[in-house]
Amino acid sequence: MGDIGYVALVIAFVLAAYATGASLIAVRTGQGDLWLSARNAVWVTVALTSLASAALLYSLLSRDFGLRYVAEYTSRDLSIPLTLSAWWAGQAGSLLFWSWLLAVFAGAVLIQNRRQNHELTPYTLSVIMAILAFFLGVVLFAENPFEKLPATPADGLGLNPLLRNKGMLYHPPMLYLGYVGFTVPYAYAMAALMSGRLGNQWIHASRRWILFAWLFLGAGNLLGAQWAYTVLGWGGFWGWDPVENASLMPWLTGTAFLHSVMIQQRRGMLKVWNLALIITTFSLCLFGTAVTRGGILSSVHSFSAGPLGWLLVGLIAVVLLVSLRLLWERMPDLRSEHELDSLISRESNFLFNNLILVGAAFAIFWGSIFPLLSEAVQGSSITVGPSFYNQVTGPIFLAMIVLMGLCPLIGWRKASPENLMRNFLIPVSVALAAGVLLYGQGIRSLAALLAFPAMAFVAAVSLQEFYRGVRARVRADRDNLLWALPRLVWSNKPRYGGQIVHLGTILIAMGVASYFMYSTSASAILAPGESLSVGRYELTFDGVEQRSTETRDLVAANLAVTRDGEPDGTIMPEKVLFRRQQSVMTNIGLRAGLREDLYVILGSIGDDGRVSIEAFVNPMVTWIWIGGGVMLAGTLIAFWPDSRERRRALHLPEMELRTLESSRV
């Protein structure tokens, strides 16, 4: 099976390179036959990468330990779901996964454009297939998942114990869907530059791809945070590690892009900026892959090192050089169709929102590469740890929240004083009330007194939008109050989907801010009968329990919990020894709630029966995961096909279409 997979990859690589050139020549020379041939090459590439992926999955499931990759990442004791997840557990497999996703996306672009965008599609495909050819080349010549071992071992090494978790099934693929997904809007942008069709066509064509990639990158980050929180067992969910930073940066610039394209759609402005943003976002996606898979920055998550990192850095350099050169050449054709009407307008607000989002991404990038820079300058590396990021990004994120609230309140073009007064009155009152309430509750931290009222302000803005819309519907259309809200949301999915995303963001911000400001912890070495107090909890150590399974030994500390002096069950953090790998994992004791989580880690166990225990009370962390669900729901609503959109596409002339489309977001 390995041979079939390898041969499929060789042919796919050749065809991807062929499709790159053929698409480009076909569109430049108008050769319809060549374009048909290029499209066929894309479809065969999709089939061949699928075949290679199926061959790898078959080898993994059939425990073909003659293949190095299978022997290194699976073992006979591994469950079937985790065996399948070995596809992306190692470098070579994950690069094949990257390539397969990109090939499938290329096919989806062909389907999406079978009746439209005939001028853009060949260029778009050419860019996607060039990037695919690069990755297939890396898989073939540097990281071959079908490499054979000289002798077949009886069993494999098995998956790293840290990866033996259900999070492994969905967190990496989600991040990859995001990283790879941003290739498509980037390819559309390049197609616009190459073809000279610099209007909104490429933005219309890539809108859903942008949302798709943004959604999966965000969801991947959040699920990674949840994995870190519940599995890695160090008490937190975000450690500002280079790999975490690398996946947050393109999400931030992607968020900026999602907002700034609205200005181009609506007003024909910021064309250069939008192109620069998508180039940056895609480059950051490649940078993220280089950090994660290539180990170019020192990280607890970097899964390997080798030539891949520097190959990807080379690809980033090529992408930047070619893209910026194209952008420079087209600069005279990218003038704005309109000018800014007023400094107080939604356009200006969006621009500052962009500044803050890109500024946050830059701050994180700067912190991530500073150890390398300092080493190059002074010969020794300077560490940039979590406290740096917390101090630097905290104020930036606060500004982002405030701008998020301001944006929907300020009208397009020019906001009148009446408009401002009417829109601001309730949200500002709510924010002030929240501030007074918190002060009354004894909160004296300036950060908290700024952050939480700012969040209340944004939430009030979003809820006010819904309230006004529902009220107007009830009064104008005589809608039933119960049905008015879903009908309102359905009547303008991008707009209200976006507001729901804002509400989800606020829930996440609330959880994150509460955790960073008010998390408390305590640690102690306890003999049986001794207690540890943390927050309103007291934990009394009642002894250890031991059990063994076929592959591991588990030791749990039995801790009786009292909350506010009342007995409240037990919590049992564990240590797990994986016998074969001789590695120890921590299974935390977690009692999650809407108000706070009780989070307990078993540190070590002494021969005398004493244990070291570390306990945290983390307020409102559950709201981070709930907020993620709300964001997901909002994005899906914004993503959902809209019948009005289709009708307009069919019947309205382009200018009119552009005005209507843009006004809806």
Next chain:
Amino acid sequence: MSRLALATMLLMAFLALEGSMMAAQAQPSYTEAEVDAIAGELMCECGAAVTVADCGNNTIANGMRDIIRQQVALGKSSGEILDHFATLYGECILAEPRKSGIGLAAWLGPLVAIIAGGAVLGGSMWAWASRRGRRREPPPTSHQDLDEYERRVEEELKRFE
């Protein structure tokens, strides 16, 4: 490498209870809050890319905590203790760059970038808006490019407020 180091460290922690921490607990001539504050400014040598404060109870983190306790007990200031660690392990042991020398560039980089970006943006917007004003373009007609639904909401609101 760091993953291996983490696993090895945990295994060591699993097998041996640290006597040092208990010994240190017997002579509290400092507060644990002081120790925690300094532990939060030092990276743990275990390789897990977390601070000593976040690293929990393991041999390496507890060893570093013991050094902090000894230094605090000797009456040394936070800065002196950080210097002591930097001498022992190199500058990379500090969890954040110093606010002097080359470390200052780490702190100022994002600030300068955002201020410069804001200045360029603000300047361009002002030039943009004032250029438009000089050309005396007709003011935007009300609801010119609001969609039908938005217009209805606005009208309803006016009628009822």
